[in-house]
Amino acid sequence: MNKVDKKTLKLAANRLMFDMSEEEYDRLVSEFDLIIEQMNLISDIEGVDDVSPMSFPFEQTFTYLREDEVKDVLSTEEVIRNAKDVKGSQIKLPRVIK
Amino acid sequence: MDFEPVIGIEIHAQLKTKSKMFSSAPVSFGDRPNSNVAPLDIAFPGALPTVNKEAIIYAIRVCHALNMKIDDLLVFDRKNYFYSDLPKGYQLTQYFRPIGKDGYLTLKSNIFEKKIGIERLHIEEDTCKQIHEADYSLLDYNRSGIPLLEIVSLPEISSGLEAQKFVEEVRSILTFLDVSDGKMENGSLRCDVNVSLREKGSNKLGTKVEIKNLNSFSNIQKAIDFEIDRQKSLLLDGKKLKQETRRFDENRQETVLMRVKVDDVDYKYFTDPNIVPIRLSEAFIKKAIEDMPELASSKHNRYLSYGLNEYDANLLVSSKEISDFFDEGIKTGVNPKSLANWVIQDVFSYLNKEDINIKESKVSALNLCELISFIEKNEISNKQAREVFAKMTISGHTAKEIILENNMSQMNDEKLLSEIRLILP
């Protein structure tokens, strides 16, 4: 796998809705290089691409499904209590006037 | 150059379960904002998803009605993106293993019959609601987490009319199965279409344009027809089409650009590790299908077998409520043709006059059948019956009550007369 450049990292950060300082991006470029190096080593391990990926610690399936009943509803106060800006019973966000 | 339209449709249907897809908060509309919210619906840290059994049963039934292969392993995936109406920053959906695959729907009319392939049906959840004011927006999490079914057709639809029929047919299935309200006006049924043109005889697909936020059946046809013409003109002019997202402007009766499609958005799908895959037993799936309410197509055939004609049968299955009303009447043993006539003529015109739907009818199916039985037993005449019916629509009383109240019974007169005749020499 090829190295990842700073531009790609910045784009990834922006898509994650944050930004970092230039120095941090520089540090990340070298950190990422190391990761790619390690992952390249992994690609050399015999059989690694032949097995199926693992999403869970062990193979198991369950059968339980939740009954369609209403319970555990929060009060409106609990829902909005932690929000910084509220109007009535709704959470308020700023909006750009187009 | 001759072009043929290639149209695909994506439908989202809200399910009318009691609780949400992944939480136990209620599915309910018009309530005070933020009164139907569980921790997961607002993505408080540490909240975990739980899978709603009834929603799965509904999904199985729709899959069956759409002739789909049902996957007996339930797996959920995350669709990751940031938006103000997406509290977790991801939507739980089924990207890798939809519950239904490879189905079809048959569009029937007097003149043609066409099978439209359905690629997939999967389960996902709704976003929260935003109200936009001038310089602020308000978030209401009541809708967040309501179950959605997404149904994706193969691009085998060839016209605006076919598309509209397709969506109407899906709506019929959803409403007859009683899994969704299927109302485009209030968002319980949503429809996006993809339209492209392909040179006749060629395999090469044209540029796809997406039309979103269609809010009525007729707009589906209009939007697509307009779009086909628009694309045709551009192509015949030698111009190139851009991949766009458009919407239908009702005032101008045209599709209008919303945004140009830049890249395919990367949703970074991966399987949700909080829901260990769920094995649906054969018995569970079988029972879900066995207990399924009757579909319109099946009712239609049944009505034909009663001797009704095609036209009448179609009218009676035009909505689930009407067919349920009719079926309730049939159970009394009344003559189906008589009942059909009364429903289609008298009941329908009453509903139209009062501008109500059949659920609001003051005349119940049972009461109507009682009225019809009096006619059949010659206890009142057809003319009298119409008068009685008119009174029933006002007072809500039964036929018997009204007949007695108004001394309308022929039978009583005849009986009295025959008794008098016995006495007199």
Next chain:
Amino acid sequence: MRYLSKPLKEIHDAILRNEVTPLDLVKEGLSYVGKDNNNAFEYICNKEAIDAVNKLDSSKKNSLLYGVPIVIKDCFSTKSIPTTASSNMLSDYIPCFDAEVVTRLKNAGAIIIGKTTMDELAMGGSGTSGRKGMTYNPWDKRRKHIIGGSSCGSAAAVSSGLTPIGIGSDTGDSVRKPASYSGLVGFKPTWGRISRYGMFQFASSLDHVAYFTRNVFDSAYLLNVLAGHDNKDFSSGYEDVIDYTKDLSKSIKGKRIAVIKEVLDCCSPKTIECFNKTLDQLRVEGAIVDIVSIDEKILKAIYPTYFIISSSEATSNNANLDGLKFGSRCEGNSFEEVMINTRTKCFSPLIKRRFIIGSLSLSKTHREELFVRAQKCRRLIVDSFNKVFEKYDFIYCPASPTTAPLFKGYNPRFNGDVNVADNYLAFANFGGNPSITIPIGFENNMPFGGNFTAKPHFDSELLNVASILEKHTGLMNLVKENE
């Protein structure tokens, strides 16, 4: 008289003898917690704990946790008590619901007296990246050695004798490693054995509720209280909850124990020396101990595999922290600006770097080579260890290459020099195996531990072998009081 530095049974006996009351215990706890100088606490429950102990239901008196103050890592949702995950993003977040473990602890009569510090959002292994800075190791009064992480605060609290139990979480080794550095028993049960409902998620397929105690019995008892299926957690297991204290003294004669050569070889001479002594002790008990080999390529793959999978899942799990509905919020003219300003300001650079790595690993361009390959490698690693478990009941190795590293020069960043013994414990997260660290020795007055791991669902057997060894080493109930 100090009670909270003692084992659960002794505290409980004192309560039954009316030598001490739950209120006394809570006052003792709050007093010592208030004087903590290891930066172990995000929040001290001064009022809440007194309220709780005053409302304590005496019908619970038979529970060993009755009236016992405990501390919980600040990534567990506690109703009406601030929960920050040691992140500036959540500095004023107050949950409206309890995590399942909190509910079960309260039902058993335990009293929560503090929320402990951690590496921010559980991402880290140094105990230095939380918003309040470094947590110190009570064993080193000169404050030169880390205590590890991410469950640093709970480790510091229990090892300095503030409470007998500290709840934490273990996603790669976040309880079992600090346990080694602070002379504690650090236990991570089988994945799904304890409900994760209400535990802030770091990497859900690797996350486990885990905890610190000072002896194996207390760990086993706590499992009785916390284990069991929870309908609110669709990853929680259905196995019966047995009495995990019942078979602690059972003979381990004939049990087969595998030591991984490649891990042992990376340890300090003193660690190896102490460790080998414990092997003799296990043999005296009749266990069969063999040195086995696992392909070093596989062992060296553990850390990068862990890094990629955990960063990827973490990016998604923390996407709810957007400044809109709870937690910190920075100004902006649109919701996008609010999100960007908040996430830029309130996440530390370490967290951001992990998120970017995770996000790129999941991206269409890199997915196959990074995320999917890591998931495949996870299977290879689990298969390799399972091969050992085909012939052996336990895998037993030093829990860390040596004692706690120094703060100076400690690099929490991903670096290419992978010491296998420093980074192998994550295999038990990959495979959901129950795994426990117990103290086995000291070097320069700093403790270090040994780690047993068993097959999934063999929690009772695991606790058994750890308990037997503990009797031999005598290294239990170790406390290094704060001055």
